[in-house]
Amino acid sequence: xxxxxxxxxxxxxxxxxxxxxxxxxxxxxxxxxxxxxxxxxxxxxxxxxxxxxxxxxxxxxxxxxxxxxxxxxxxxxxxxxxxxxxxxxxxxxxxxxxxxxxxxxxxxxxxxxxxxxxxxxxxxxxxxxxxxxxxxxxxxxxxxxxxxxxxxxxxxxxxxxxxxxxxxxxxxxxxxxxxxxxxxxxxxxxxxxxxxxxxxxxxxxxxxxxxxxxxxxxxxxxxxxxxxxxxxxxxx
Numbered sequence: 326x327x328x329x330x331x332x333x334x335x336x337x338x339x340x341x342x343x344x345x346x347x348x349x350x351x352x353x354x355x356x357x358x359x360x361x362x363x364x365x366x367x368x369x370x371x372x373x374x375x376x377x378x379x380x381x382x383x384x385x386x387x388x389x390x391x392x393x394x395x396x397x398x399x400x401x402x403x404x405x406x407x408x409x410x411x412x413x414x415x416x417x418x419x420x421x422x423x424x425x426x427x428x429x430x431x432x433x434x435x436x437x438x439x440x441x442x443x444x445x446x447x448x449x450x451x452x453x454x455x456x457x458x459x460x461x462x463x464x465x466x467x468x469x470x471x472x473x474x475x476x477x478x479x480x481x482x483x484x485x486x487x488x489x490x491x492x493x494x495x496x497x498x499x500x501x502x503x504x505x506x507x508x509x510x511x512x513x514x515x516x517x518x519x520x521x522x523x524x525x526x527x528x529x530x531x532x533x534x535x536x537x538x539x540x541x542x543x544x545x546x547x548x549x550x551x552x553x554x555x556x557x558x559x560x561x
Contacts, residue, residue, distance in 0.1 A: 331366060331408045335385060337401070341460035344433065345401055346379065348387040349409055355381050357440045358418030358521055358553045363388065364410045365399045373412060374400075377437040377498075377521070377552075386411070389436040389463070416552050419519055424493030426451035428471070429483055429507060431499025432458065437521050439466065441496055446470040452492075456483040456499065482506060492516060497556070505561040518556035 332349035339345050355378050362373035374396045379389040392401050403409060419441055428438040428451055435455050445451050450472035455461070461476045468474045477483045482503040489495065489510050497504050498521035511518050 330410050330412055332385070332411055334403050334405055334407050334409055336387075336405060337403050339401075340389075340462040342457060342462065343392045344389065344460075344462055345392070346387055346389050347400060347403065347409070348385050349411060350385040353381050353386045353414070355386065355414045355440075356418035357444065358437045359414040359416050360437075360552065361386075361388070361411045361413030361415065363390075363400065364412075365403065366408045366410060367399075373410070375415075378414065379436045379439055380443070381440070389433060389439075391433045419496055419521070419553050422494040422517060423449075425449075425491060426494040426496065427487060427489075427492045428453040429487065429495060429497045429499065429503070430454070431456045431482060431503045434497075434499030434503075434521070435463065435467075437498050438496060439463070439470075442467055442470040454483040454487050456481075456503070484510060489514065489516060495519070497521070501561055504556070508556045508559075508561060511556075519553055520556045520559060520561075521553045522559070 332351045334347060335350045336348040337345060360375050360377045363376050364373040376388045376390050378386060380387040390397055390400060392398050426445060428441060430438045442451055442453060450470065452473045453467045453471045455467065455476040457476065457478055459478065461478065464474060464476060475486055477486055484503060484506045494517045495507060495511065496519050497507050504520045507518060
């Protein structure tokens, strides 16, 4: 079974601030905001790690990840030519929208926003606000598809440098306090806000309930019902 889910690593590039982009060779059909469960060929770690899709092109699929434990450290040690196990795609992604759109990403949360910028650039470019602790990454890549890209370094959030009233839609992924601040800033305004949650997951298919989140409609599974939700529905 693993043979059918094994893909050749063709790139595993260090970007800075413990962040990497890993790319696997193959043909993939993915919607913006979906994720895969990743594991090394050695089956370590035992539980796969949920990683948002950063990009899909004619050569393969790319994931942006940060080394934060033994599992992601194992990913960082993979070399081109070695194999990685990918299960997916899972989850519901970001909806297609029209109107003036802002992308807000904090740290590794910028990952699922890149494909939105790429796809929206075909009709109407969006703006991106990206936050990092120490080292900005992938700014040039976002600038290729966005009308404007602003980034922030430090412990504060990119919410400090955005005027939400300029936008019809805001797509957000990052730390929960950052997402909550966006929700508070847009409360009572005619702005569509969508958040991509980064809850811990074990199975990715909604069976284990590890990633349960609270919504106005009761508890829901982040992996199966999300990870993207209308911000009005989520209790952060």
